[in-house]
Amino acid sequence: MTAVVLFWVILQGAGWALVYYPHLPGGFTYSAGINPAAYSPAAEALYVSFVTLGTLGFGDVVATDPWIRLASPAEALTVFALLTAALTWFTQIYPPLSRRRSLALEIKGLADIGYAGHLDSLDPVTASRVLDALTAKVATVRIDFTQYPEGFYFQEEDPTLSLARQLPYLLKLRDAAIEHKELDVQLSGEQLAKALVQLTNKLKKDFLASGDDPGKVIAAYAAAHGQNPRS
Incomplete structure (x- = not known):
């Protein structure tokens, strides 16, 4: 069952990474010292997705595109729904x-x-x-x-x-x-x-x-x- 929940999380992260991918790097701002050109867009999309999914809020990459700013909180909410569903399933x-x-x-x-x-x-x-x-x-x-x-x-x-x-x-x-x-x-x-x-x-x-x-x-x-x- 743990493997199933982990698989769900991976699918969520990968799915949202596809949403962010077309908007990198132009739709985001980066902290000083971070060169977005040093990272592949695919890896950067996965990083942004999983940081958002984990609600870590590092602040090193911040969305500036209005649509992405709306999408990011929606992704964070999905992890709460996912964990709630998983815990409910376990208890049932x-x-x-x-x-x-x-x-x-x-x-x-x-x-x-x-x-x-x-x-x-x-x-x-x-x-x-x-x-x-x-x-x-x-x-x-x-x-x-x-x-x-x-x-x-x-x-x-x-x-x-x-x-x-x-x-x-x-x-x-x-x-x-x-x-x-x-x-x-x-x-x-x-x-x-x-x-x-x-x-x-x-x-x-x-x-x-x-x-x-x-x-x-x-x-x-x-x-x-x-x-x-x-x-």
């Missing part, structure tokens, strides 16, 4: 990533103890509560992919934090809940199933364009993130 993207990682860890914990295989032995109220909580978190992740689609392209190096790897276990948990003897658990399983369909439909429509059912979409999701789906 991390909470969705944290929610996704949290769900991945929770699924991993359930998978490690074989929760789906013990569902019949659990108190139905407790089982329903766990399933409903998972359903709510799956729905939240779907909303995150809608509001912050760039978050899909953030891949996890740690497989324990990768939702793409851990998500397949919810299919097993869904099936165990739907086959449960208690109606409350069955209904919770149905809700989880619908949430998974909505999530995988979102992934298929916006990012993957592959898979005919939740299982295949989730497998494609794992492959896109370089993960082996957890069975």
Whole structure:
């Protein structure tokens, strides 16, 4: 992300340098001891642009052309807009990533103890509560992919934090809940199933364009993130 912001700054500086280039050196005055003929116009345009972009205000090169005097403050304002947009993006993207990682860890914990295989032995109220909580978190992740689609392209190096790897276990948990003897658990399983369909439909429509059912979409999701789906 730092590289992206740096690239934005470089593009801004280079773009404004093209604006200044035709006006050098005639549209500017130079401090005593500075000979504009000693520098290439291209290098001088970049210097003026980045000094203005950084709001440094050295005063060694000052615009005298009226149009350039208006353009220079506009360039300085763009850096504030750029930094504000970057900081806003940083603060917005991390909470969705944290929610996704949290769900991945929770699924991993359930998978490690074989929760789906013990569902019949659990108190139905407790089982329903766990399933409903998972359903709510799956729905939240779907909303995150809608509001912050760039978050899909953030891949996890740690497989324990990768939702793409851990998500397949919810299919097993869904099936165990739907086959449960208690109606409350069955209904919770149905809700989880619908949430998974909505999530995988979102992934298929916006990012993957592959898979005919939740299982295949989730497998494609794992492959896109370089993960082996957890069975």
